[in-house]
Amino acid sequence: MGSCGVLACGFTVFVALWVVRGAVEASPPCDFPAFYNFGDSNSDTGGISAAFDAIRAPYGESFFHKPVGRDSDGRLIVDFIAEQLKLPYLSAYLDSLGTSYRHGANFATGGSTIGKPNETIYQYGISPFYLEMQMAQFNQFKQRTADLYAQAKNPWERSKLPVQEEFSRALYTFDIGQNDLSMGFRKMTPDQLKPSLPDIVNQLASAVQNIYKKGGRSFWIHNTGPVGCLPVNFFYNHNPLPGDLDEGGCLKSQNEAAMEFNRILKERIVKLRSKLPQAAITYVDVYAAKFELISNAKREGFTDSMTVCCGYHVDYTHVWCGFKGLGVNKTEVFGSSCKNPGTSISWDGVHYTEGANRWVASRILNGSLSDPPIPITQACHRH
Numbered sequence: 237m238g239s240c241g242v243l244a245c246g247f248t249v250f251v252a253l254w255v256v257r258g259a260v261e262a263s264p265p266c267d268f269p270a271f272y273n274f275g276d277s278n279s280d281t282g283g284i285s286a287a288f289d290a291i292r293a294p295y296g297e298s299f300f301h302k303p304v305g306r307d308s309d310g311r312l313i314v315d316f317i318a319e320q321l322k323l324p325y326l327s328a329y330l331d332s333l334g335t336s337y338r339h340g341a342n343f344a345t346g347g348s349t350i351g352k353p354n355e356t357i358y359q360y361g362i363s364p365f366y367l368e369m370q371m372a373q374f375n376q377f378k379q380r381t382a383d384l385y386a387q388a389k390n391p392w393e394r395s396k397l398p399v400q401e402e403f404s405r406a407l408y409t410f411d412i413g414q415n416d417l418s419m420g421f422r423k424m425t426p427d428q429l430k431p432s433l434p435d436i437v438n439q440l441a442s443a444v445q446n447i448y449k450k451g452g453r454s455f456w457i458h459n460t461g462p463v464g465c466l467p468v469n470f471f472y473n474h475n476p477l478p479g480d481l482d483e484g485g486c487l488k489s490q491n492e493a494a495m496e497f498n499r500i501l502k503e504r505i506v507k508l509r510s511k512l513p514q515a516a517i518t519y520v521d522v523y524a525a526k527f528e529l530i531s532n533a534k535r536e537g538f539t540d541s542m543t544v545c546c547g548y549h550v551d552y553t554h555v556w557c558g559f560k561g562l563g564v565n566k567t568e569v570f571g572s573s574c575k576n577p578g579t580s581i582s583w584d585g586v587h588y589t590e591g592a593n594r595w596v597a598s599r600i601l602n603g604s605l606s607d608p609p610i611p612i613t614q615a616c617h618r619h
């Protein structure tokens with residue numbers, strides 16, 4: 237910090253940024269002291285593994301070199317967010333072992349939906365911790381850590397707890413909705429699902445309002461990705477008609493439902509901004525980033541977008557990544573990973589590789605796909 241005071245230094249930085257980038261992007265960085273995430277497997281950093289069976293090897297092999305509760309070979313977008321904010325990787329709220337919540341917590345669990353699910357985890361892996369439960373957990377987290385902080389006997393005890401004043405300065409991130417679509421598609425066509433989307437989006441808006449009521453002011457909300465591009469859609473659907481596919485080679489009707497969800501979400505966020513006068517709410521077009529990557533896989537240095545790195549996938553016989561099962565010759569095989577996960581977009585047919593997550597993060601975190609177009613480090617400013 238040198239000899240100048242905090243305010244003076246802040247002012248100098250502010251002027252420097254203003255000069256370099258011009259008035260449009262003059263906002264100083266927010267210096268978020270913490271962030272809290274809500275979502276599904278796209279951002280689960282250990283929740284479902286702590287609550288149920290742990291995610292197995294070879295998950296985690298590329299970066300953490302062991303399974304760490306993430307549905308990927310390495311880091312997720314939420315991990316790149318942590319790096320960008322210069323904060324530690326988020327620990328799951330459900331993971332009690334050796335955990336520090338000093339700089340935030342992660343309420344996301346693999347398989348979570350926004351709406352209350354009527355499937356159990358034992359059917360298709362839908363999590364019982366849907367968004368309203370994640371909110372209940374957040375409210376409890378805030379209350380109980382306040383009590384613990386007040387009772388703490390020494391700095392060491394306090395060091396793993398959030399500082400209460402920082403809840404209002406924290407960033408709140410969301411990445412949820414994909415499972416509401418995929419759960420819906422199991423029971424109805426994408427067109428039949430569409431009328432229920434406004435209600436689902438309203439429940440996401442309610443979650444934002446809940447956090448606002450508890451003092452949260454900065455929100456970074458991912459829209460939902462192109463669910464029709466997940467290779468798992470083609471595991472058992474062998475010969476889709478050309479008319480069923482969009483220009484990315486993905487199931488058009490599913491992607492249209494995802495785009496409809498996103499259109500409603502974007503509109504709803506505009507309304508939220510006027511309802512919550514002190515909130516800075518950034519809508520982030522993750523769909524556009526993922527679809528661009530999938531449509532230009534080769535140009536971006538990846539193999540064909542439908543290649544799945546991990547698992548056994550031979551002649552329409554599929555053994556899930558990390559599991560054993562019967563191969564085409566009815567002998568037992570293991571769903572192992574490919575030699576070079578870095579060149580694959582899809583890790584296991586549903587989840588992205590670290591390489592794809594890094595690519596997407598590099599597109600979204602600088603604000604080029606956000607509304608308003610601000611980088612995540614400035615997402616505390618209302619525009």
Ligand SMILES: *[C@@H]1O[C@H](CO)[C@@H](O)[C@H](O)[C@H]1NC(C)=O
Pocket residue numbers: 354355423
């Ligand atoms: C779940 O909800 C859907 C849509 O509301 C309904 O069609 C389906 O029968 C329900 N399933 C169960 C198991 O209750």
Ligand SMILES: *[C@@H]1O[C@H](CO)[C@@H](O)[C@H](O)[C@H]1NC(C)=O
Pocket residue numbers: 550563564565
């Ligand atoms: C299945 O068995 C046949 C005959 O033994 C062999 O040629 C083939 O490579 C095997 N396929 C796989 C995928 O193991």
Ligand SMILES: *[C@@H]1O[C@H](CO)[C@@H](O)[C@H](O)[C@H]1NC(C)=O
Pocket residue numbers: 598599602603604
């Ligand atoms: C953000 O990063 C992407 C990818 O690196 C780049 O194409 C884009 O121009 C950047 N946008 C801004 C606003 O910096």
